Amino acid sequence: MSTPVSAEKKEKISVPFDYNKYLRPNKLPHIWCPGCGHGIVLKAMLRAIDKAGLEKDNIALVSGIGCSSRTPGYVDFNTLHTLHGRALPFATGIKMARPDMKVIVVTGDGDALAIGGNHFIHACRRNIDLTVLVFTNAVYGMTGGQYSPTSPLGAIATTSRYGNVEPPFDTCEIAKAAGATFVARGTAYHTLELEKTIHEALAHKGTSVVDILDACPTYFGRMNKYKSATHMMETMEKDGTVSVKQVDKLPADKVQGKMLRGVLHKIERPEYCEQYASLVQEKAQGK
Amino acid sequence: MGEAAKKLPNIVINPKLCKGCSICVDFCPTNVLEMRGTCVAVKDLAACTRCQLCDLRCPDFAIQVFD
Numbered sequence: 001m002s003t004p005v006s007a008e009k010k011e012k013i014s015v016p017f018d019y020n021k022y023l024r025p026n027k028l029p030h031i032w033c034p035g036c037g038h039g040i041v042l043k044a045m046l047r048a049i050d051k052a053g054l055e056k057d058n059i060a061l062v063s064g065i066g067c068s069s070r071t072p073g074y075v076d077f078n079t080l081h082t083l084h085g086r087a088l089p090f091a092t093g094i095k096m097a098r099p100d101m102k103v104i105v106v107t108g109d110g111d112a113l114a115i116g117g118n119h120f121i122h123a124c125r126r127n128i129d130l131t132v133l134v135f136t137n138a139v140y141g142m143t144g145g146q147y148s149p150t151s152p153l154g155a156i157a158t159t160s161r162y163g164n165v166e167p168p169f170d171t172c173e174i175a176k177a178a179g180a181t182f183v184a185r186g187t188a189y190h191t192l193e194l195e196k197t198i199h200e201a202l203a204h205k206g207t208s209v210v211d212i213l214d215a216c217p218t219y220f221g222r223m224n225k226y227k228s229a230t231h232m233m234e235t236m237e238k239d240g241t242v243s244v245k246q247v248d249k250l251p252a253d254k255v256q257g258k259m260l261r262g263v264l265h266k267i268e269r270p271e272y273c274e275q276y277a278s279l280v281q282e283k284a285q286g287k
Numbered sequence: 288m289g290e291a292a293k294k295l296p297n298i299v300i301n302p303k304l305c306k307g308c309s310i311c312v313d314f315c316p317t318n319v320l321e322m323r324g325t326c327v328a329v330k331d332l333a334a335c336t337r338c339q340l341c342d343l344r345c346p347d348f349a350i351q352v353f354d
């Protein structure tokens with residue numbers, strides 16, 4: 001039923017990993033349902049942060065509202081759990097005040113792209129140095145399974161009982177078009193690859209967006225007749241995606257209708273806080 | 288077979304954290320694990336290859352495999 005990690009295993013594997021190093025004591029078990037992908041993403045993020053050698057006190061982890069936005073509550077960084085859709089404005093404020101800090105945003109697809117869609121495109125446009133991790137479960141988990149801007153056509157949700165008629169956003173295409181300088185996609189299923197992608201996103205200067213496909217078995221899964229969390233991971237994450245590294249080698253029918261995984265876009269462009277600081281300096285010198 | 292090859296891994300399960308989602312059982316390539324009620328349990332330790340997939344995909348910090 002499963003594939004061993006052999007392909008990913010060439011590098012030194014990062015597990016077993018001492019997660020307690022980064023977790024707040026006595027906060028587990030977390031609130032997420034059995035099989036919810038958010039926990040898998042949290043673990044990959046912690047391993048990536050460790051790999052990047054970041055100091056706990058030099059990280060700010062900012063979220064909005066949603067199941068995914070509960071992530072900061074479990075970790076021992078500077079954390080901020082804000083308003084629905086508003087993680088990016090808060091994170092922008094922190095980054096402007098403390099450009100030395102590593103500011104990471106964890107946000108749901110609803111949080112980032114529905115109510116927070118406007119903030120999302122403008123953060124990307126500014127190319128402010130934020131690492132934005134979008135937990136894409138294609139549904140509003142916290143409020144009971146309403147369809148989200150990434151729900152596929154035809155998906156059943158509490159608000160689309162006969163199938164969703166709204167075409168979904170491609171988060172990565174939006175991020176790229178809006179100006180983000182690092183855009184990638186990962187899944188909870190490909191967890192070592194995800195760790196690597198988040199590590200790369202953390203190293204990039206500018207707005208880095210990682211769209212992460214993960215499962216909400218409780219709502220999306222049950223309403224769309226998936227048998228289990230495993231079934232969702234195998235069909236949506238494993239079979240539903242293809243790596244950018246393999247896409248050119250595969251026949252068209254193996255690629256048709258699949259989402260691309262890996263680093264999809266990476267360019268250099270002036271970063272917002274640096275531009276702002278140099279303008280302030282220039283004016284202070286009376287130029 | 289030398290002594291080193293026979294050494295069994297140490298699979299540590301935290302029953303207070305396991306939510307019984309069965310992800311680790313389903314993805315284990317060598318059928319080491321099984322569900323007992325709502326908690327995972329080791330069925331065949333000798334078959335474990337230390338591939339770490341169970342830890343990597345467990346959403347709940349509930350299982351780890353040590354040498």
Ligand SMILES: Cc1ncc(C[n+]2csc(CCOP(=O)(O)OP(=O)(O)O)c2C)c(N)n1
Binds near residue numbers: 107109110140143148
């Ligand atoms: C201003 C405002 N509007 C609506 C809500 C209700 N609300 C809470 S979470 C949420 C959506 C969560 O979905 P998503 O961001 O995708 O995260 P998930 O729960 O799926 O991880 C909504 C609509 C709210 N808390 N505040």
Ligand code: SF4
Binds near residue numbers: 032
């Ligand atoms: S409702 Fe969905 S997204 Fe929220 S914790 Fe449960 S499985 Fe996860």
Ligand code: SF4
Binds near residue numbers: 314317320340341
């Ligand atoms: S380490 Fe691999 S072989 Fe051992 S129990 Fe976990 S998934 Fe199975």
Ligand code: SF4
Binds near residue numbers: 307344348
């Ligand atoms: S994946 Fe984790 S929570 Fe799920 S059954 Fe296995 S140990 Fe328990």
